[in-house]
Amino acid sequence: MVGLNSKSVLGPIRRVVATAQNGLEVVRLGGLETDATTSPFEIVERAAMYRLRRYFPDSDPETVGAPIVLIPPMMMSANVYDVTRDQGAVGILHEMGLDPWVVDFGSPDSEEGGWDRNLADHIIALSDIIDHIHRHTGKDVHISGYSQGGMFAYQAAAYRRSRNIASVITFGSPVDTLAALPFGIPAGLATKGADFLADHVFNRLAVTGWMARTGFQLLDPVKTLKMRVDFLLQLHDREALLPREQQRRFLATEGWVAWSGPAVAELLKQFIVHNRMMTGGFVIKDQLVSLAEITCPILAFVGEVDDIGQPQAVRGISQAAPRAKVYESTLRAGHFGLVVGSTAANHTWPTTGEFVQWTETGGPLPDRIANMVYGADLEDQTGVSISNRIIHTVASVAEVGAGVTKGISDLAAGALRGTFELSGEAARALPRLARLNQIQPHTKISLSQLLAEQRRKAPNGECFLFDNRVHTYEAVNARIDNVVRGLISVGVRPAAHVGVLMETRPSALAAIAALSRLGAVAVMLPPGSDISAAVKLGSVDRIITDPENVDAAVVTGRPVLVLGGGDARGLEVDPSHDVIDLEQIDPTKVNLPGWYRPDPGVARELAFIIFAESGGVLEAKQITNYRWALSAFGTATAADLDRGDTVYCLAPLHHSSSLLATIGGAMAGGSRIALSRGLNPARFVEEIHRYGVTVVSYTWSMMREILDEDLLLIDGSHPVRLFIGSGMPHGLWKRTTEAFDPAQVLEFYASTEGDVILANVAGSKVGSKGRPLPGSAQVRLAAYDPLSGRLLENGNGFVRECAEDEVGLLLGRAGFTADLSGGAMRGLFQAGDSWIPTENLFRRDADGDYWLIDHKNTVISTLRGPVFTQPIVDALSSVARVDLAVAYGVGDAPHQLAVAAVTWRPGRQFRSAELAEALSRIAFDARPDIVHVVDEIPVGSSYRPSSTALAAAGLPAPGPRTWFLDSETQSYKRLTKAIAAQLMPTRVGTGAR
CATH class of the missing domain: 3.40.50.12780 (ANL, N-terminal domain)
Incomplete structure (x- = not known):
């Protein structure tokens, strides 16, 4: 009984003593002393921007495999790839026969000129590093990077247009940054905030190491809290803590370095505000670069529960680099777990090695690698599925006893995103319109x-x-x-x-x-x-x-x-x-x-x-x-x-x-x-x-x-x-x-006369000119006789306004800049008003959209009345096989023939029935008298098709590619010499040729 009591008392005492001893060691040394070792390396190249490490430098040159260079993000130490030798990237890759190199950018606060570094400096440095490794090994280089280091890898590959690069491998590296932001932050809110920070904060302020560490931890507060609680609860059990002590120390204190202000500002500007990893057009030392210029194979690791490099953002590379063959490997891991820890040791680094070997030797694609399909994340807008997020978050919360869940925030964020984007568009438009009005x-x-x-x-x-x-x-x-x-x-x-x-x-x-x-x-x-x-x-x-x-x-x-x-x-x-x-x-x-x-x-x-x-x-x-x-x-x-x-x-x-x-x-x-x-x-x-x-x-x-x-x-x-x-x-x-x-x-x-601007903003009605833009002059359609060139009046002597779908002359209300002595008209619709006529005829449909019908000088004057050219051109150009179309008059008014000419798209078989079908959609009296296929329709310097030369040539020659409109059958028939002879004197007159 005494022994039992002694044991029950001594156990907690030993636990308290062990906790105190281990805690004192953490306080004095920053962590527990472990027997874990890191991999050997030597510095083979030094420059102002970097130190280039080659790991396992004593390896037999005859047995060393393909070189792979690992790039850390700006805010993280290069040691991220070698936290421990047995589970670190460089150790595993070396064991697989590869030749690992690591870029060490150092910390800006300890490097000369470090606070002035920008993004371009990092890309230029990487380009130099690739040249150095290629010269040293005689082999093309596999470049890889974690998080922002992967973004660097993409950018350097694009900058070099894949020269001497065997492949690009990235781990949780976002490309389509606005497709999936952390915590479902709306893209509009993110761009506004990033724009402000770039212009007004990071042009004066840098990010220190402790700020980088704190920011990273705040991005996943549940996981950070869990790690700290786990450590405290197990502080008495040294053996349980030692396997993960190197990783904990790296994340808690040792792994973080500062960012320079210009680099952060440029990151925000180019890749958050403008999303130019996705669109292209980012700038490296005044040179424009696009990921579309990458041609080497790409492998992207995707964390299913990575809330920083979210799946949809990472998968943007398949769209941004269309010339490259893009693969992915998915694993259930958060952002840091992609590269450090047991999951990385068992999945990420062996798969990386297999991919490098596959690109070097060929054969079947490794099992854990698949072709990437962009847009595959359909469960929500962020790319981290709601189910994955809830399971991952609830599991983490349960382990630490916290009663919060980050995943719920996405529900509100989705609504906020749509609202903000709409308000953002209005915010841009309103000041412009207000300025015009002023x-x-x-x-x-x-x-x-x-x-x-x-x-x-x-x-x-x-x-x-x-x-x-x-x-x-x-x-x-x-x-x-x-x-x-x-x-x-x-x-x-x-x-x-x-x-x-x-x-x-x-x-x-x-x-x-x-x-x-x-x-x-x-x-x-x-x-x-x-x-x-x-x-x-x-x-x-x-x-x-x-x-x-x-x-x-x-x-x-x-x-x-x-x-x-x-x-x-x-x-x-x-x-x-x-x-x-x-x-x-x-x-x-x-x-x-x-x-x-x-x-x-x-x-x-x-x-x-x-x-x-x-x-x-x-x-x-x-x-x-x-x-x-x-x-x-x-x-x-x-x-x-x-x-x-x-x-x-x-x-x-x-x-x-x-x-x-x-x-x-x-x-x-x-x-x-x-x-x-x-x-x-x-x-x-x-x-x-x-x-x-x-x-x-x-x-x-x-x-x-x-x-x-x-x-x-x-x-x-x-x-x-x-x-x-x-x-x-x-x-x-x-x-x-x-x-x-x-x-x-x-x-x-x-209009080049007056201040009329129409725009088909919706784009749903193909061919429509739309409606007047805000700020445009007020417009009206005046009833107009195109053959006499006169405006038509009502019983009160004012000009009659056109009814719905009636063709009329487009007028714009005269503004303060109008030259009233140069063609302006007064008293058209009411006493004292002033209008400037355009030279174009329009109709207005039931929705209020305007459709161009003709220029007033190109209306064809026939015995049956005016024939407008634009409806004919619109009908013919809607035929899939038609390349260009024009309509024009031949002969003297009012005996002109309406003629349409088309060219056929290369490689297309000609079918006259398609032309007849297209023209049947317009009124019989509005159709052309003759339709013919020509080899060429000239276009001017503005790429506008011109009918001038065709009209000057007169009536088209009879043949298998020329048809006339038969008034009796209301159909098109092949034009013969006999029919042409009939048309000449009766319908064309002496001015036909």
């Missing part, structure tokens, strides 16, 4: 002023991209100011009309903005057209040109200013010509005159002159600063453009859609502008991925050349969300949305 005739507004505003907001922000380089707002504004000084030195003053004859390039944008900053008028001369006629119409004083267009500019007889072309352009000009090279003027030596005020343009003043061709006649269109601002803010609002967008400008800068919608909309939205050297399908595919293009501008049939090529890589992996432009044919619209699904088309109509 503009008065004297309000300062111009292209250059808007650009200067963006510079003040974000001087280091990315303004535009060109030739794989990024140009910041600061650099662009400096270039503009230098050009302004050059222009002043040669006598350019405010209100001067200066022609701009340049190809699409940064210098062209600088020239246009410099003229705006000076208060001069940029006359946009289209290269290749009748330059002399345009110079005369635009009252051009002198011409700014690039080296390629000097000869064409000199012919006009106006003084010529040459800008751009680079250092090696070799400019040679006849000395007798009045040519000045602006690049030779030193801006620092130009004294600014007293009259100079930057950005003096006000709303009512003329800003640009652009040119359009109608019926073969060149017409000058005057654009005020207000008209430009209306297009800019209207486009930004309709397209919901923001700082996360990259807008791809395919059309030349002299085209109205580029200057007003693309450039203007991007500037108003704060979006990046991607300039292209022209339409080239191969370049298009490369640039939309490399630049991370989210919005593509187009004109007319431009997308046809892209879709006709077989080298597209757009099978769901592209970043494009929207196409914006005008004039896209019906069939091409459908082909575009099918090829670039889920991207949509935003079709605009912007």
Whole structure:
């Protein structure tokens, strides 16, 4: 009995003593002393950014396998891969015959210049490391990384375009960061918060080691609490604690290092705010990079209960890197458990070794590896399924006795996400619309002023991209100011009309903005057209040109200013010509005159002159600063453009859609502008991925050349969300949305007379021009006789407004910038009102959407009445086999024949019944008299199909590809010589040919 009592007393005493002894050791030494060993290594390369460790350096070179380099995240020590030799990454990989190397970035707080490190410094360092290992081993390198280290691996592989890289292996590394944020945080809330932190916090503040540790632990407070409670409850049992002591010490204190402020800010900006791991277009030392350029195999480890690198975010790599073969290995583990602990030792590292060996030798795919399928997480929006989250969380809570569950928070987060995204869109739109409403005739507004505003907001922000380089707002504004000084030195003053004859390039944008900053008028001369006629119409004083267009500019007889072309352009000009090279003027030596005020343009003043061709006649269109601002803010609002967008400008800068919608909309939205050297399908595919293009501008049939090529890589992996432009044919619209699904088309109509802007924002009605945008002039359709060219009046003498679906002339209410002496009309619908007529005929459907019917000068005058060209073109272009379609009149009014011409898509068999079926959908009197298939329909510089040459050729020749409309059977029959002879004198007249 005494012995029993002694034992019952001594047991708790021993437990207390053991707890005290072990606790004292933890206090004095930071943890328990263990017999665990780490793996041997040597430092084989030192640089300012890193130390490169090679593990097991004494291994026999003849038996060493493929090299694999392991990359830690910025906030974690390189020792994460070697917490213990028996269960650490490097030990296991070495035992499997591989050659492990580890990158040690050190800690910024102990490295010279460490606090100034940015993300690009890490990627450049990794690229150097890959070169070093490749030179040393003579083998391609397998690169792998945990968490952010995996993001580094992806970025370095893309930066190098997979050169000397055998494969990429990542562990819990998010790619589509906004698809699945920790705790279900709404993407809109995250981007707003990250944007603020990047601009206002981490530009001044770094993250210390203790902050990184605390932040990591707070991301999974239940697991952190469980680990601490377990440790305390077992503090008396040294043998139970020792196996996990190295791991505990690593997580608790030893494993954390500081982050530099610039690196954190850049991480937030590029990969949270703009999600450019997913879209492409992230910047490494001014070079644009996209994960789409990775071509080597990829293996991503996915933690089923990883709330930091959530499954859907990790699986984004399969969409972001469409050229690579992407695999995954899933395991039930949290974020840290992917790389450290028994699960990692039994699953992660053996599977990694098997994958490396498989890529080296081939054979069947290892058992625990499968092809990755993006979007496979359908249970909820985060990618961590609700069932997995609840089971994992409840199990953890039960072990520590806590009564909270983090998983429930997702239910509220889902509703919050939708609400926030809607409010975010409204928050962007309302200030733009309010600003438009506040503009008065004297309000300062111009292209250059808007650009200067963006510079003040974000001087280091990315303004535009060109030739794989990024140009910041600061650099662009400096270039503009230098050009302004050059222009002043040669006598350019405010209100001067200066022609701009340049190809699409940064210098062209600088020239246009410099003229705006000076208060001069940029006359946009289209290269290749009748330059002399345009110079005369635009009252051009002198011409700014690039080296390629000097000869064409000199012919006009106006003084010529040459800008751009680079250092090696070799400019040679006849000395007798009045040519000045602006690049030779030193801006620092130009004294600014007293009259100079930057950005003096006000709303009512003329800003640009652009040119359009109608019926073969060149017409000058005057654009005020207000008209430009209306297009800019209207486009930004309709397209919901923001700082996360990259807008791809395919059309030349002299085209109205580029200057007003693309450039203007991007500037108003704060979006990046991607300039292209022209339409080239191969370049298009490369640039939309490399630049991370989210919005593509187009004109007319431009997308046809892209879709006709077989080298597209757009099978769901592209970043494009929207196409914006005008004039896209019906069939091409459908082909575009099918090829670039889920991207949509935003079709605009912007009058060059007045301030009318229509937009098909919903995109559900293919071919519709939509409705007036907020800020647009009030619009009405006036009853109109297209044959006489007269407006139709009611009994009171006012113009009658069109009924639903009635064709009429589109009018815009005259605003404060309208030139009432240049075609404005008064007293149309009520006494004293003022309206500016457009040149286009529209109808308005029952929903209030407007449909373009024709230009008033191209209506076909037949004996049965007017025939409108656009409904014919729309009907024919909706046929899948039709490539292009035009409609035109042949003969003299009122005896014209309505003729339609189509071209067939390559490789398609011709079926005339399809044309007849398409035309049967429009009224009999609105159908063309003749339909014929031609080999080619010319397109202009804006990619608009032209019927001028076909109309000049007269009546189509009879043959198997020409049909006429038989009025008796109301069907199309083959045109024969006999029928053609009948048509000529009776229906065409002497002016047919």
